[in-house]
Amino acid sequence: MANSRSGDSMLERFVRILSAFDATRSSMSVSTLSRRAEVPLATTYRLVDEMARHELLSREPSGEVRLGLRLWELANRSSPAVDLRQAAMPFMEDIQSVVRQHTQLAVLKDDEVLIIERLSSRGSVVNQAKIAGRMPVHRTAMGMALLAYAPNHVQESYLARHPEAVAVVDAVSFDFRRHLAGIRKRGYASFDGRVDTDTTGLAVPVLGKHGQAIAAIGVVLPLGLENLPAIVPVLMAGARGIARAVGELPD
Template sequence: MANSKSGDSSLDRLVRILSAFGADAPSLTIGALAVRANVPLATAYRLADQLLSHDFLRKDASGSLRLGLGLWELANRSSAALDLREAAMPFMEDIQAVVGQHTQLAVLRDDEVLVIERLSGRDSVVNQARVAGRLPVHRTSAGMVLLAFAPVHVQEAYLRGHPNAFLPSETGLADSRQALALVRGQGFAAFNGLVDEETTGIAVPVLGRGRIAVAALGVVVARDEGKVHSILPVLLTGARGIARAMGEHVD
């Protein structure tokens, strides 16, 4: 594709346009979109028109732009995340029925936790995780599990790239390496108040070959309910079931 005067390609600009939308900005005016995507206004108009014609963007009642269903359709035709979600769903439904709180599935992506699926009940506690949303690795139990059971070079790259990544001092595990070693040694992560003060996140790895985590399976429950060890067997059973359903074999 043709390059702009700044040297970036049309594809680069299209990706920035689509990536500008998020949980904090599900709807954008063309002017705001141009700013967030760092493209000239005329370019934003031109690319938005092209994306609208393919239903990758759509206009809402106010005339602002939103992501369109065309993207969803394209992503769901062939997706590793979809395969993982389909394998996990029966086990997640069982866990959610037992625990009665948020049950979620996540993977490690670009140094962040990417939420693949979340099931919630009517009386579930507050939870900032959203499907297709991202959270910091070192501020979630799922993230700590994913990193603890990642290859060593992935751990080292994360720690080098995030030298200030550490857990709150009240966990007693302010040192990241100490925290990862503990999580790997015990086989799960359970932390209070990492994202929301009143909740506890509990997560276990879905292990693949070489005991590397292909995903994290977790729940978010009310803090200080003392449920960690009663919930762990359900999570561990579900994680093993997901691994088998995906054809993963733990060494």
């Protein structure tokens, strides 16, 4: 790989440029892009030109640049996330038709919850989750469902890297490992108002062949909903359907 004088490879700078865009910042000037990506301005101009030629970036009439449709196409026509999402969609739609709020699919990635899919009804409660966005593990029901069904070494290394996690659920005294065991015993995780104060999250793991979570499905509901306990079996049945659809359960 051709390296710049600073030692960064072209691909490294390319990834930094893509990483500069997110849901809150979907278009920007080349100079802003250069600053956010920490790539020298002249290099950024040159890379933007070439990326635009391949439609990985596109230029708006204002001169700002954003991600190109071709990048979306290349990344989505074959991807493990898309396969999981496609298998999960019919089950998520069934759940969504019952809860009429938000139904979400996520995986554990780099100590965070990566949102793969989100279905939302018009008029549903506030919800921070964005597709391809990330959420904190120990402040979300989906994160806790994923972690509770992660291999022991994953849980332990998560706790080692996140000492703040043990204090989050109960400020007085809280046994995080016992809390994870409780989730495994009940089969679902729930959280009231950790991310948004007016909502409750409920999540169950999608279990793989060896009992580990390959994903989680969750719903975000208004706090204090009375039929909450009735929703858990709906999620569990959906999770089994997804596991079967991705070949982790026998037909």
